[in-house]
Amino acid sequence: MAKKLAYLIRNWSEYNKALVNRGNLTVWFDQNSTSAWHNINLTNKRGRPQGYSDLAIQCCLTLKMVFKLPLRTTQGFVDSLLQLLDLPLSAPDYSLLCKRQNNNYKNAI
Numbered sequence: 001m002a003k004k005l006a007y008l009i010r011n012w013s014e015y016n017k018a019l020v021n022r023g024n025l026t027v028w029f030d031q032n033s034t035s036a037w038h039n040i041n042l043t044n045k046r047g048r049p050q051g052y053s054d055l056a057i058q059c060c061l062t063l064k065m066v067f068k069l070p071l072r073t074t075q076g077f078v079d080s081l082l083q084l085l086d087l088p089l090s091a092p093d094y095s096l097l098c099k100r101q102n103n104n105y106k107n108a109i
Contacts, residue, residue: 059078
């Protein structure tokens with residue numbers, strides 16, 4: 001039977017700070033992401049053009065997967081992040097996330 005390694009902690013204040021920082025959530029959006037949030041590429045296809053870019057949908061679906069959220073909660077979470085970051089953007093609706101997830105990201109998710 002292998003002997004379990006024992007770690008001796010000598011700097012308890014640093015250890016405690018490291019444990020507290022495990023709960024730290026840092027999220028940022030770079031300038032390229034915010035400028036590409038809404039879809040500006042108009043196609044000559046029939047129907048309504050997509051309002052949100054694939055980047056925005058992928059960002060929302062990634063947060064959904066990381067935090068194991070349902071789609072409605074994902075919409076609220078992304079809305080609150082955008083509000084906390086004081087970005088003039090809105091989150092895609094949960095039904096739009098569901099449609100675009102099923103259409104574009106079946107294999108990725």
